Amino acid sequence: MSVVLDQPMGGSERVIEGKNRTYILTHVDSMPGDGDLTIDEISQSYQRYVDGYPHDAGFEMHGETGLPLKDAVTSGDDSRLMHIVSDIDFECLLVPEIDRESAKISENKEAIRGLKDEVSFSLPVQLMNIQKVQISSDHTTYWEYTVERVNGHKFTGYPITPDDIRQFETVISLVLVTKTSVEDRNMRTVLQNSDSIASYLAYPTLEGIAKRYCNEYVTEAGVVKKGKKVNTYRGERSHGDRVNNFGYLLYHIETVAGSPDLQQELQEMRAQVSDFYNWDEDEVYGRLAGFRNSWLHGESYAKAEYGTLICYTALLLWAMMLEK
Numbered sequence: 239m240s241v242v243l244d245q246p247m248g249g250s251e252r253v254i255e256g257k258n259r260t261y262i263l264t265h266v267d268s269m270p271g272d273g274d275l276t277i278d279e280i281s282q283s284y285q286r287y288v289d290g291y292p293h294d295a296g297f298e299m300h301g302e303t304g305l306p307l308k309d310a311v312t313s314g315d316d317s318r319l320m321h322i323v324s325d326i327d328f329e330c331l332l333v334p335e336i337d338r339e340s341a342k343i344s345e346n347k348e349a350i351r352g353l354k355d356e357v358s359f360s361l362p363v364q365l366m367n368i369q370k371v372q373i374s375s376d377h378t379t380y381w382e383y384t385v386e387r388v389n390g391h392k393f394t395g396y397p398i399t400p401d402d403i404r405q406f407e408t409v410i411s412l413v414l415v416t417k418t419s420v421e422d423r424n425m426r427t428v429l430q431n432s433d434s435i436a437s438y439l440a441y442p443t444l445e446g447i448a449k450r451y452c453n454e455y456v457t458e459a460g461v462v463k464k465g466k467k468v469n470t471y472r473g474e475r476s477h478g479d480r481v482n483n484f485g486y487l488l489y490h491i492e493t494v495a496g497s498p499d500l501q502q503e504l505q506e507m508r509a510q511v512s513d514f515y516n517w518d519e520d521e522v523y524g525r526l527a528g529f530r531n532s533w534l535h536g537e538s539y540a541k542a543e544y545g546t547l548i549c550y551t552a553l554l555l556w557a558m559m560l561e562k
């Protein structure tokens with residue numbers, strides 16, 4: 239996926255061939271400071287990233303908003319996204335993808351691994367905000383860290399199985415895989431389309447994790463349990479009804495089953511998703527769930543929706559790890 243770019247405006251640039259993309263590295267400044275970052279500090283830094291993009295990054299970009307991924311998704315642009323690394327990445331992201339000194343792929347992931355758990359729990363909403371620009375290294379580092387934490391956690395209050403964790407890990411692996419050339423044509427095709435494959439697999443993954451969170455209300459098959467009701471955006475579902483729509487489940491968690499903290503995060507996430515796709519807030523769960531059918535039936539092409547779905551899944555997993 240891409241958005242047509244004009245040439246960077248002034249300054250010194252270096253073109254770098256990265257793992258999965260071509261980078262244009264302009265003059266760089268300093269990274270965000272280390273320390274015990276709060277979610278408010280990260281939110282402010284990420285908002286600066288969105289507000290300053292692309293002008294403060296030093297280049298011009300075609301599109302209604304100038305935010306590459308938001309414009310690409312809302313306009314239906316199916317071409318490839320060129321990743322631009324510049325000053326604003328180093329000022330606002332926790333883990334800039336390029337090391338500012340060596341211009342090599344950054345391995346500094348401790349800025350996210352060192353966050354307090356409460357901050358990690360709230361990070362998906364903030365990542366949804368900067369997704370308007372791109373799926374950043376902060377996204378992928380956080381998702382990878384979430385896999386590590388989930389693998390090392392003993393879930394007691396929720397029926398999370400090794401298969402659930404393996405499916406989530408597979409989605410993240412598809413996102414992180416290096417799209418280098420390989421001799422086998424079939425494998426090369428898989429690698430070149432791994433983001434799209436991740437989008438398709440992310441749907442049942444999110445649905446499964448949402449059911450695990452709602453295990454007091456529904457079975458693993460999605461059947462409403464005896465004496466329980468599920469509150470959906472299309473009315474209540476009673477004992478014996480099937481609820482296999484993850485939008486219904488997210489609505490139920492936000493309005494009934496979730497802890498106050500999780501309900502607040504889901505409300506804020508819904509506002510961010512609404513802004514990303516230019517949807518009304520009350521349409522978000524229905525529109526996301528509806529996309530699944532259109533993609534599975536070949537009516538449209540899955541683009542970067544894996545970012546949205548993984549952020550929802552990570553939020554639920556952190557809620558379960560922290561017993562929220």
